[in-house]
Amino acid sequence: MEARKVQLAGGATFTVSLPKPWAREQDVEAGSLLYLSSDDDGTLVVKPGEGKGAEWTATIDVTTYGSEQIRETIRASYIGGVDRITLVDRNGHDAHRRAVIADTVAELSGVDVFETTETQIVLRNLIDARNVSIAKNVVRLRLVALAMQRDAVTAVIRHDRTLAEQVIDRDREADRLFTLVMRYFRRSLADLRLVERIEESRPELFEFYYVARQCERIADHAGKMARIATQQSTPPDDTFAETYAELASRSWRIVDTASGVVLADADVETAYRTSITCDELVADVETAERELYTYESASEAHRYGVLLDSVKRTAEYGNNVAEMAIQREIRETMAQ
Structure with a gap:
């Protein structure tokens, strides 16, 4: 890292010289246009411009x-x-x-x-x-993913093939929303003008991208459970169905609560509690998994094990969001 002193020019303007090797490498010369962008942490980013509104x-x-x-x-x-x-x-x-x-x-x-x-x-x-709200797209993705999860669990318990196929079809919507968020996050890393147009800082865009990534994975597991629902010949037994539904419901609450801290500015203390709740759920899922060893049918035990694993993964993805919320709180505290 190179350090340069700030100079005062004309009694009212602060200036700093650009490193000549960098300027030559970027084809910057007298009269060239540079774009400046400041982040919440005080960082100032300088980037050569191709002209306002340049199309990639x-x-x-x-x-x-x-x-x-x-x-x-x-x-x-x-x-x-x-x-x-x-x-x-x-x-x-x-x-x-x-x-x-x-x-x-x-x-x-x-x-x-x-x-x-x-x-x-x-x-x-x-x-x-300028017409894209990354936050709103992530909120929508969260709603889609959780709805898919609930319907997938219902499809398994009720042996509802039609509902399961609807869940599988909705996975495309989740992918489309996630891909949109990923597009703007990736481009923001190189295009300073984009950050200004969507009115989100790069740290915020990363947080939204990270939450969207967890939601997309949750949607994938909903699709995985729905495919099991289309393949099973009979609904699960009452004992497993009750345990499965109860654990799945707890996993949804973890995701919903954790994402609310990032997307709806809920109390960050909720994120800390989410970590404890997730640990408790994972322990209960592992207990339920051990009980599968008593099943006479190996294929049935395997199918139930996959379903429980998806519930556990969903909770863990929710916990990842909670950890992101805590990191954001620390970042914002440091910036004050």
Whole structure:
């Protein structure tokens, strides 16, 4: 780290010189435009600018790509913050390729097919960052994930295949919300103007991203339980069903309470209590898991064990959110 003294110029302006090696590396010269952004901790970030409102673009030759490579390329470009993606196939995009692209686009918020030719398909993000509320999207993701969990447990206990399939379908909505949050978090690391437009600091964006990540994992476990509901031939026995429902309900409360501290400014003391509650739940789940050794059917015991593991994981993800809430409280205290 290099230290430089602040100078007073003209009696009213503070100035500091830029390191010449850095300026040359960034093609900065007299008259160049630099963007300055200050964080809550007092850090000032300096970044060369390409011009106000510059669009991030990417042109990718996908001639030799298979369907999964196409999907991953589009998703990676979107998450990376690209505004305009041009997919080039020198041999021409066939009907199957176009269908794969359309299906992938449908899974991403704000993206649409902007232009098509025989050899090029242009995708463009249509959402203005100023119209995006990261906090609201995370709150919505939390609601979706918890609703999926409740319905998945109900589907298992009632042996409701239709409800289970609905839970599995809703996993796409959870993925779409998480991908949107991840896009803006990733881009904020490199685009200072974006941070100003969405009116969230980078530490806050990281916290929202982290909570969204836990919620996305909770939704995945809901889908996992729902798939078990579609595969079981009979509902679980009453004893297990009662234990499973009670433990699952406690895990939801942990997630709901912990996320409320980050997303709704609830009392941080709640986050400290959540850690104790989670430990108690994990111990009770492990007790229930040991009882599965008494089951005569190995396949049934295994199925129940997977369900209990998802309950435990859900609680642990909620506890991760509580830990984030505590870290945020400490960060804000230090900033005062």
